[in-house]
Amino acid sequence: MRSGKSTDKTNRPVDDDDDEDAGEGPSVPPDMKPGVKVTGTRSEANIESFSLKDLRGLRKDYTRRPDESIISWLVRLWDAAGEATILDGTEVRHLGSLSHDPVIDQGMMRGTNPHSLWARVLDSVAQRYLCADDLYMQQTQWKTIEQGIQRLREMAVAEIIFSDDITSRNPDLVPCTSVMWRKLVRLGPHEYASALAIMKRDERDETVLDMAKKLRAYADAVHGPTHARIAAVETRLQKLEDKIEENHKRLRNEIKEDLLQISAAPIRGPGIQHRRSPDGERRKHNSHIENKPLTIPKDFDLHLETKSVTERDTIALHYFPEYQWLVGFTVAATVVYVVTEAYCSIMKSSQEMNISVVWCLLVLAFAVYPLLKILFSLTAHYFIAKDGGERSVCVTFGFFFFVKAMAILIVTESYLEFGLESGFSNFSESVMQFLEKQGLESQSPVSKLTFKLFLVVLCSLIGAFLTFPGLRLAQMHLDALNLATEKTTQALVHINFLSPLHMVLLWVKPITKDYIMNPPLGKYSVPLMSEDTFDTMRLWIIILLCALRLLMMRSHLQAYLNLAQKCVDQMKKETGRISTIDLQKMVARVFYYLCVIALQYTAPLVMVLHSTLLLKTLGNYSWGIYPESDTAAENNLLPSSVFSESPSFDGKTKITAVQVTMALGSLKNIFTPLLFRGLLSFLTWWIAACLFSTSLFGLFYYQYLTVS
Template sequence: MAVLGAQLVITLVMVSVIQKLSPHYSFAKWILCRTGLHRYLHPTDDELRTRGGVPKEKPPKGGRNKHAANGSGPGGAGTQFHIPRSIEVELLTSPVLERDVIHLRYFTEYQWLLDFSVYTGIVYVISEVFHFYFPLRQEINLSMVWCLLVIFFALKLLSSLTVLYFQSEESIGERSMVIVACLVYLLVAMVVLIVDERILETGLEDAYASFNASASKFLTEQGLPSSGPASKIVVKFFLAMGCGLLGSLFTFPGLRMAKMHWDSLKYCRGNRLMQVLLNLSFVLPFILVILWIRPISRDYLTVRVFQGMQQPLLKPHVFETLRLLLVILVVVVRFALMPIYLQSYLNLAHDKILDLRKEAGRITNVEFKQKISSIFYYLCVVTLQFAAPLILCLYLTLMYKSLGGFSWAGIFRESVVLQHECAANDVEPVGAAVSQGDGDFNIIESAQSLQASFSSLKNVFSTEVYKGFLGFATWWSYFTLFATSSLGIVYQSYFNKT
C-alpha cells in the first residue's frame, strides 16, 4: 500500500464499482437499446403465401402424422415453398430491445469491451487529476495497466473476428483479402520505417538509441557484457510484422465502416448538418495522420514564421497537446454518430428486399426470411468492428501521452517531461533506515541489490522509448484505419457506378 498509495485505492474502488454496477448499468446496452435503433421483421409464412400467390397446403387426411407433429411436413412450421423474388411485402419495424440483443452472437464480448473501456477511462481521468497535483516519482502508474488490458481485449476480439474467415470454407474471398492486406501493409510498413524522421515524426531512432544504450548498460551490470539486445534492422523487421498484422485486423472493420458511412450519407441526404458531421468524422483520422508528417504539420505550425508575425503560430508543447486532444475529438465524434452508422447497417434488410425485387426467378420462404433476419443477427459483430479499432487507437494514445511525458495542460504551460531514470537517485536506500547493529547485513545488501536491479531495469524503458514506440503505434493505427476506410469508399463508388 505504501508503494502504490492512492492509485491502489482508485483501482480497488473501481473494481468494486464494476462488480456492483455492471449488472444494472451498461453503456454497451444503452447504445443498442436506448438510442432509437429499430430493426426490420421478416413477414410470416401466411403473408408470404398470400402475397406470392401460393395456395396453402392442406394436411393429409387421417389427422396429424409424425411429420406434421414436428413441423417438417406439409402445413407445419418448417414447410418450405417457393415465392417470386419480385414479391412485394411491407416489412414491419420494431425497436431494438435488451431481450433481443442479449442472445446475439458476440454480445457478451461487445458488452465487456465497451463497459470495461468506460471504467478504464474513469480510472485514467481520476489518476491524471491526482498526478497533476501529486506527480509520480518512483510509483507505478496503475492506470497504464488498465489501458493495456483494454488494448489486449480489443486486439483479442479483432483477432477472433478475423479468424472466423479462416474457419469457414465459404469465406475463401475474405480469407484471401486478409492475407493480401497483411502483405500489403507489411510492405507499406517497411517503406515507412526507412523514411527519414525529418519527414515522418516517429521518434523510433531516439527510442532505439535510448533502449539499446540502457539495455547494454543493464546487461553489463548483471555480468553479461553486450553491445545491445538486438540490431536496429531486427527491431524494425518485427515492427513491420506487427504493422502488417494490425493492418489485416483493421481490413474488414475499415471496409464495414466505409459501407456504413456511404449508406449513412444516403439516408441523411436531406440533412446538411448531419452530412457535414459524417464527413468530418471520416476525415478526422486523416488529419491525425498528417499531423505526424513534419514538413506539413510541426514545421509549418511551430517553426515557420509567417509574414507580419514575430513568432510561429504554435509552440511545440501546444502543438503536441492539440494533437492529443484531436484524438479525443475523433473518438467522441465517432461514438456520437455511432447510432446513425448502426441504423444504416440495420436498414440493409430493407435494401436487400428492394434489390431482390429486381431479380427474376423464385426463392424459398426460408431463404427470404434469412436475408432479413441475418442482418440483425450480426449486429454485435458489426458494432465490434466499429468500436474496437476506435477503442484501440484511443488507449494507445492515452498510454503515449502518459508514458511519453506529455501534459494535457500543454496549451497553457510548457509540458514537463517526467524522466523516469532521474528519480532513482532521489530515493533513500532501503537499508539506510535500518540499524546496522542488528547484524542483518546480508538482508540489507540483498535488498539494496534487488532495488538497484529493478531501478536499472526500469531505466531500460525510459520516456524516450515509450515516446517513440507508442507514438509510432498510435500513428500507424490511425493510418490503417483511414486507409482501409478510404479503400472501402473507393470500392463503394465503383460498385454503385457499375
C-alpha cells in the same frame, strides 16, 4: 467373419406420449436396430458384425434429411442410435455420407478401431465447428412446447461437444445452465416468456431431462382441455378415415374384377399401357405439395416494420458477450485512468507507479482479442471454402501492408517524426550501460534491422486485422450519408470518416508541425506555439476525433440495420420467386451480425484511444491543463532513499523492497520515455493509417465497382 463386439447403451427415459414430428421433434428410439440384440432388462446391446444389408438400413435411418440442420440431425441420431451402434472404419465408409458435409463425413471415417457411431460423429463435428455459437446459429424459433424441448436438447448436444466440464454423452443428462435457459426463452414465443422465466429462477443443478418434464407438465396444465378436445376430434377423424379406406378397398376390388373380365376377352392392337392408380397419383401430388416450400414473387410489395433493439434482443446474438465485456472494461479502465491522472497531478508524487498504464495495456489486449477471435473464426471458414474471395482479400491486404510498412520505415524523421531512430539509439545505449554495470559484455541485444523487421511483421498483422473493419466502415459511411437529412449531420459523418486521415497528418512534419510552429509570414517567422504545446495539441485532437467517432456510432449502426430493407428493395427489382424461408434468412442475417459489426466499429477506436493515453503517460507528455513537474526528477528515482525513513518495516522486508525498487529503477532507465514516444507514436499512427487505407478502398469499391 469378425468376432462380435459388445457395448452398453446409455439408458434414456423416453416419454411414450411425445409427439413424433419428423421435421421438428426427435424420433422415438426404436426397440431394435439392425445388428443390435437387446438382452435382459439392463439395456445391454451386443453388436454383431454388420452385413451390407444392415449397413444400408443404418444409412437409411441415420442419414441427414435435406432441410435438417446439423444440430437437429445430431439429436435425431442420438435418439435413433445412442452409443449402441459400434462401427469400425470400413463399416463407416460403407455407410457413405450421413451428414452431407464433407468435413464431418471424413472425420467420421478416421480410425480403424471399433468405436460408437455417436462418438465418431461428435469428434468430427467438434473439428468442423470452432465453437458452440456456430451450431446455435442454426436454431430457429420454436412455437410449441415439444419444439422447445427439441431446442433445449440441441443446446445440450452443443454443450457436450464444446464443453470440457461435461463428461456424459447423454444430452438428457446434461445440466441445464442459466445461459441455455435464457437462449431458450429468447427463441420462444412471447406468451411463454414469463412462465419460463419463473420456471428456472434458482441455480439448482437440474438436467435437461428435468426441465423437459417441467415443460411437459406446464403444457399439460395449460393445454389439457384443448388437447382433450383435439383427441376427440382426432378419434372421430380416424373412424371417418377407416370408413373411407374400406370404401376404397371395396371399390378397388370391384375395379380389379372388372379388369379381369375385360382381360379374358381377346384384345387386338399393340397392348394396354399400365395406368397408375388414382389414389397413388393423389398421394404423390399431395406429398409434392407438402414438401414444396411456400414461395412468393420477388416483386411483391413488401415493407419491413422497424422495432427498437433492446438488450434482451441482443443476448443471443453472435459475439455479444465479447462486445459487452469490451465496452464495460473499456469504460472502467478509462475512469481509472482519469482518476489516476487527477491524483498524480494533485499529489505530485514521483515515487509511486502510475497504475493507469497497466489498465491501458489491458484495454489494448482486450480490444485486440475480439478482433483476433472474429478474424480467426472467419478465416477458418474462408480457407475451408473452395471459392473464398475473403481469403484472397486477407492475404492480399496482409502483403500490401507488409510492403507499406517497409516503405514507411525507410522515410526519414524529417518527414515522419515518430522518433523511432532516437528512441532505439537511446534504448541501445541504456542497455549497454546496464550490462557494463553488471559486469557483462556491453553489446546491444537486438540490431536495428531486426527491430524494424519485427515492426514490419507486427504492422502487417495489424493491417490484416483492420481490413474488414475498414471495408465495413466504408459501407456504413455511404448508408449513413443517405440516411442523414441535415447538413450538420452529413458534415459530421464526413469528418468521422476522415478522422483517421487527420490523425495521420498530425505526424507528417512538413504539413502540420512546420507550418504551425514556423508559419511563413513574409520576411518574419513567428512561431505560434512551442514543441511541447504542439505535442499536447496533437493528443487532444486525437481524443476529440475518437469522441466524435463514438458519438456517430448510433447512426452508423442504424445505417447497417437498414441493409435489410435495402436487400428487400434490391430483390423487388429481380424476377422470379423466392421461398419465405430464404426471405426470412435474408432479413434476419443482418440483425444476427449486429454485435460483430459493433465490435468492428469500436475495437479500432479503443485501440487508438488507449494507445494515445499510453503515449501521454509513458512518453511524459502533458495535457496542458496543470503544470507538469520536472521530468528528470520523475525519471531518476533514488531507490536508497525510498525506505530509509520507514521504521515500520523489518529487515528482510526492507531489503526485499529495496531490491524490487532498484530493479524497477533499472528497467525504467532502460525503457526510457524517448523509446516509448517512438514506439507508441508509430503504433497510433499506423492503426489510423491502416483504418483509413482500408476504408478508402472500401469506399471506392462500394461507390464504383459494385455499381458497375
